[in-house]
Amino acid sequence: MKTKKQHELIDGFLxxxxxxxxxxxxxxxxxxxxxxxxxxxxxxxxxxxHDLHNKQIAKTGxxxxxxxxxxxxxxxxxxxxxxxxxxxxxxxxxxxxxxxNGAACMRGECTYCAxxxxxxxxxxxxxxxxxxxxxxxxxxxIQNIMINNVPNIKSLIREENAxxxxxxAGIV
Numbered sequence: 001m002k003t004k005k006q007h008e009l010i011d012g013f014l015x016x017x018x019x020x021x022x023x024x025x026x027x028x029x030x031x032x033x034x035x036x037x038x039x040x041x042x043x044x045x046x047x048x049x050h051d052l053h054n055k056q057i058a059k060t061g062x063x064x065x066x067x068x069x070x071x072x073x074x075x076x077x078x079x080x081x082x083x084x085x086x087x088x089x090x091x092x093x094x095x096x097x098x099x100x101n102g103a104a105c106m107r108g109e110c111t112y113c114a115x116x117x118x119x120x121x122x123x124x125x126x127x128x129x130x131x132x133x134x135x136x137x138x139x140x141x142i143q144n145i146m147i148n149n150v151p152n153i154k155s156l157i158r159e160e161n162a163x164x165x166x167x168x169a170g171i172v
Contacts, residue, residue: 006039013046016062017070024145025060028072031154032058035161045071050161053168057160059139072145076156077136078120078163083152087124089140094124094132103133112137115167 010029017025029039029048037048037057045061060072076086104110105117113120113136120136142153165171 002038009039009041009046013060013062013070021070021145024147024150025070025072027150028058028145028153028157029060031157035157037161050164050169052171053164055137055164055168056139057157057164071141071143073139073141074153074156074160075137075139076160077122077134077138078115079156079159082156085149086142086152086156089142090122090124090134091126093122093134093140094126103135105135106133110135113167115163120163120167 014022014026014029032048033039036050036052038051039046039048042059044064045059047056048058049056056075058072058074060070063069063071076082079086103117103121105113106121110117122134122136122138122140123131125131142149145153
């Protein structure tokens with residue numbers, strides 16, 4: 001994190017996170033900062049954007065519903081061959097109403113993301129061979145982050161970051 005205000009933003013958030021999961025959140029936030037994603041306050045949560053392409057890769061905060069639990073959401077649509085936990089997250093997203101129309105960029109109706117649409121949309125093929133897509137610009141919530149999930153999440157961040165730097169910022 002670059003500024004005192006950003007440090008205060010993160011430290012304030014982490015004080016609201018239970019001690020047993022605080023290390024995972026801190027490690028992920030520090031890693032996002034290491035690869036160039038800075039935290040910014042946006043409504044009731046914190047988003048992480050890169051100065052070179054200004055795209056959001058992650059967001060975190062405290063849910064405003066009755067459980068007041070912390071959440072961490074990550075954009076990992078350009079990633080392939082991710083562990084089962086993350087495939088399940090994509091599957092659950094595809095099972096909802098949100099994916100019924102498919103990703104607009106697959107129909108040529110989106111100008112937000114760069115690169116070939118098939119390389120940056122969430123895709124899931126169900127057991128009945130039906131394949132659904134969902135906009136890759138969205139961050140999907142990763143629930144129950146355990147310390148052993150952190151290396152996998154960092155790997156997803158690395159892969160998504162490489163894609164965004166190449167296709168959004170033009171850095172190869």
